[in-house]
Amino acid sequence: MLENAFGTPEVQGAYQLHELGDFALEEGGTIPDLQLAYATYGELNAAKDNAILIPTWFSGTHQTWEQVYIGEGRALDPTRWFVVVVNQIGNGLSTSPHNTDGDMAMSRFPHVTIGDDVVAQQRLLSELFGIERLALVVGGSMGAQQTYEWAVRFPDRVQRAAPIAGTAQITPHDYLFTKALLDAITSDPGWNGGEYTSSTDVHDGLARHAGIWAVMGLSTEFWKTEFWRGIEVPDYQFTSRDDFMTNFMEAVFGAMDPNALLVMGWKWQHGDVTRHTDGDLAKALGRITARTMVMPIDEDMFFPVRDCAAEQALVPSSELRVLPSIAGHFGLFGFEQTYLDAVDAGLHDLLDTPV
Amino acid sequence: MLENAFGTPEVQGAYQLHELGDFALEEGGTIPDLQLAYATYGELNAAKDNAILIPTWFSGTHQTWEQVYIGEGRALDPTRWFVVVVNQIGNGLSTSPHNTDGDMAMSRFPHVTIGDDVVAQQRLLSELFGIERLALVVGGSMGAQQTYEWAVRFPDRVQRAAPIAGTAQITPHDYLFTKALLDAITSDPGWNGGEYTSSTDVHDGLARHAGIWAVMGLSTEFWKTEFWRGIEVPDYQFTSRDDFMTNFMEAVFGAMDPNALLVMGWKWQHGDVTRHTDGDLAKALGRITARTMVMPIDEDMFFPVRDCAAEQALVPSSELRVLPSIAGHFGLFGFEQTYLDAVDAGLHDLLDTPV
Numbered sequence: 001m002l003e004n005a006f007g008t009p010e011v012q013g014a015y016q017l018h019e020l021g022d023f024a025l026e027e028g029g030t031i032p033d034l035q036l037a038y039a040t041y042g043e044l045n046a047a048k049d050n051a052i053l054i055p056t057w058f059s060g061t062h063q064t065w066e067q068v069y070i071g072e073g074r075a076l077d078p079t080r081w082f083v084v085v086v087n088q089i090g091n092g093l094s095t096s097p098h099n100t101d102g103d104m105a106m107s108r109f110p111h112v113t114i115g116d117d118v119v120a121q122q123r124l125l126s127e128l129f130g131i132e133r134l135a136l137v138v139g140g141s142m143g144a145q146q147t148y149e150w151a152v153r154f155p156d157r158v159q160r161a162a163p164i165a166g167t168a169q170i171t172p173h174d175y176l177f178t179k180a181l182l183d184a185i186t187s188d189p190g191w192n193g194g195e196y197t198s199s200t201d202v203h204d205g206l207a208r209h210a211g212i213w214a215v216m217g218l219s220t221e222f223w224k225t226e227f228w229r230g231i232e233v234p235d236y237q238f239t240s241r242d243d244f245m246t247n248f249m250e251a252v253f254g255a256m257d258p259n260a261l262l263v264m265g266w267k268w269q270h271g272d273v274t275r276h277t278d279g280d281l282a283k284a285l286g287r288i289t290a291r292t293m294v295m296p297i298d299e300d301m302f303f304p305v306r307d308c309a310a311e312q313a314l315v316p317s318s319e320l321r322v323l324p325s326i327a328g329h330f331g332l333f334g335f336e337q338t339y340l341d342a343v344d345a346g347l348h349d350l351l352d353t354p355v
Numbered sequence: 356m357l358e359n360a361f362g363t364p365e366v367q368g369a370y371q372l373h374e375l376g377d378f379a380l381e382e383g384g385t386i387p388d389l390q391l392a393y394a395t396y397g398e399l400n401a402a403k404d405n406a407i408l409i410p411t412w413f414s415g416t417h418q419t420w421e422q423v424y425i426g427e428g429r430a431l432d433p434t435r436w437f438v439v440v441v442n443q444i445g446n447g448l449s450t451s452p453h454n455t456d457g458d459m460a461m462s463r464f465p466h467v468t469i470g471d472d473v474v475a476q477q478r479l480l481s482e483l484f485g486i487e488r489l490a491l492v493v494g495g496s497m498g499a500q501q502t503y504e505w506a507v508r509f510p511d512r513v514q515r516a517a518p519i520a521g522t523a524q525i526t527p528h529d530y531l532f533t534k535a536l537l538d539a540i541t542s543d544p545g546w547n548g549g550e551y552t553s554s555t556d557v558h559d560g561l562a563r564h565a566g567i568w569a570v571m572g573l574s575t576e577f578w579k580t581e582f583w584r585g586i587e588v589p590d591y592q593f594t595s596r597d598d599f600m601t602n603f604m605e606a607v608f609g610a611m612d613p614n615a616l617l618v619m620g621w622k623w624q625h626g627d628v629t630r631h632t633d634g635d636l637a638k639a640l641g642r643i644t645a646r647t648m649v650m651p652i653d654e655d656m657f658f659p660v661r662d663c664a665a666e667q668a669l670v671p672s673s674e675l676r677v678l679p680s681i682a683g684h685f686g687l688f689g690f691e692q693t694y695l696d697a698v699d700a701g702l703h704d705l706l707d708t709p710v
Contacts, residue, residue: 172578
């Protein structure tokens with residue numbers, strides 16, 4: 001076990017752990033005593049028909065959803081809905097390379113798929129709460145991958161789905177982008193084949209990782225307009241592009257566990273609902289019975305609107321709703337009220353649609 | 356001096372060298388005995404008013420222009436025009452880190468600016484050919500930077516200008532993109548502070564460099580449609596994305612000298628016509644008297660149309676002509692006849708405009 005403050009409640013806010021016992025993986029192998037870190041907001045009603053599930057994105061946790069998306073008066077209103085955010089396997093809070101021992105630790109952590117996460121989440125919901133059907137699954141980026149996987153794998157369990165800024169099937173470009181991100185880490189001699197003694201050994205690799213995110217995760221216009229000047233963090237005002245790079249981008253990714261990013265990155269690269277249909281995307285998405293709102297971000301450089309629209313066209317009961325954000329993919333962080341309003345409007349419309 | 360076949364006539368096709376003697380640099384220092392590698396096509400007429408200059412792009416040489424853009428019946432027709440392609444300083448053919456000795460060699464090579472190249476090119480044209488005025492300057496990417504620099508620095512010497520897929524002023528996003536490219540090289544332990552014994556020592560860094568180009572240099576749609584299947588190289592057929600990555604992308608960049616890429620990258624990052632006007636872009640571009648055709652590529656991920664259009668709006672006698680290419684920035688390689696036809700149409704219209 002390696003110390004890393006990133007995964008602690010002190011940094012992430014309160015969460016609970018649910019033990020799933022030995023968990024068999026799609027790609028082979030078993031995680032003994034899989035633990036999922038989750039947080040809930042609101043109350044499950046007696047009919048158990050007000051449950052919303054939120055799976056997390058690459059490098060993300062329940063915290064952003066709690067701080068940015070969930071709140072009274074919002075679409076994800078905990079006075080009406082019972083919202084469950086489940087941290088994905090390997091994200092540093094749920095079972096991950098740095099917080100396990102023995103056969104699963106560090107470089108020995110196995111390959112985990114999007115499908116593994118969805119199966120684990122389904123068991124958590126059933127075992128803990130007796131939830132067998134979700135009013136909504138909503139997630140961004142890798143959370144969108146999991147959302148699609150839910151809707152394809154368990155059509156009867158998902159009434160509504162809202163994949164934001166993500167796709168059901170990894171694209172070749174995203175595969176290469178993810179590879180560049182991961183190569184930035186594994187090329188650091190301090191990574192040492194995954195057997196570093198502290199995540200700070202991989203400082204340089206994590207900084208390069210952040211540098212690639214800066215190019216692809218935001219947008220040309222974000223940088224041109226110096227949008228970072230308006231990004232609010234407690235007790236700090238960014239004064240230059242380099243300052244923002246160092247004290248936001250590199251600070252955010254530098255706090256994470258390198259092997260956790262690798263586990264999530266591999267999972268991202270292999271996210272593909274056509275694993276259920278021998279590579280047939282139309283067949284896979286045609287299975288979806290959930291009312292689906294597909295929400296790409298207009299300035300997203302690696303989940304461009306056209307890729308998301310092409311998938312939406314294959315989902316029977318679906319709508320495309322393009323979200324505006326100058327921050328591109330990182331619009332997900334909710335820097336702009338206009339973006340948040342658009343998400344809320346989309347989710348309101350979706351949740352108000354009878355199914 | 357390091358051996359590297361990339362810069363040789365055997366690989367690049369014939370070129371000549373012109374010696375400029377000691378050459379003082381904008382950022383300080385002097386290159387003793389600066390040599391520019393150039394190639395010419397066609398004949399200079401008696402009035403010396405049919406000269407076209409083409410400066411090269413990052414990692415590029417005169418060869419692509421010769422093979423893809425120049426030819427009888429094309430806009431750049433050597434039976435009508437005298438076309439001079441000058442390889443930029445540091446590109447591995449002109450004076451570069453690997454082909455010099457002593458104080459300029461390898462890690463000791465000085466910072467060179469876009470302005471340095473333009474001044475050197477002007478001297479070459481004057482000394483060799485007595486050319487004092489150009490019918491056209493046209494270049495892509497860093498060649499567009501040099502084209503703008505020509506038009507701003509020497510307005511009386513440039514009758515027409517065609518910057519393709521590039522900007523007059525480095526954007527913050529391009530700066531960060533270039534940084535990610537260069538970091539991929541300098542993070543390779545084999546780079547050894549620029550003092551490697553063979554460029555193959557930096558194989559891994561060059562491969563990561565190529566990997567980032569794959570993400571940003573092409574387009575999401577290029578990869579999605581597997582456009583690489585149609586790219587023709589002699590005696591080879593690409594069979595998979597990984598095959599194309601290895602045998603095109605990594606092969607192309609792996610043949611180059613790492614320090615050459617660093618010299619060009621630094622130059623790219625500091626390309627800015629507002630060096631002449633204390634940071635005032637409107638004032639700098641307002642100086643241009645050349646009839647100017649600004650030609651961004653529709654799918655370009657780092658010189659997006661809107662950035663190019665914003666500059667075009669500041670050039671007095673100018674037009675915006677968007678070029679179509681699914682290959683994005685690498686459309687410059689001329690994979691598509693539709694792209695080449697659009698370039699030729701634009702240049703024809705420009706060259707046919709009396710000035």
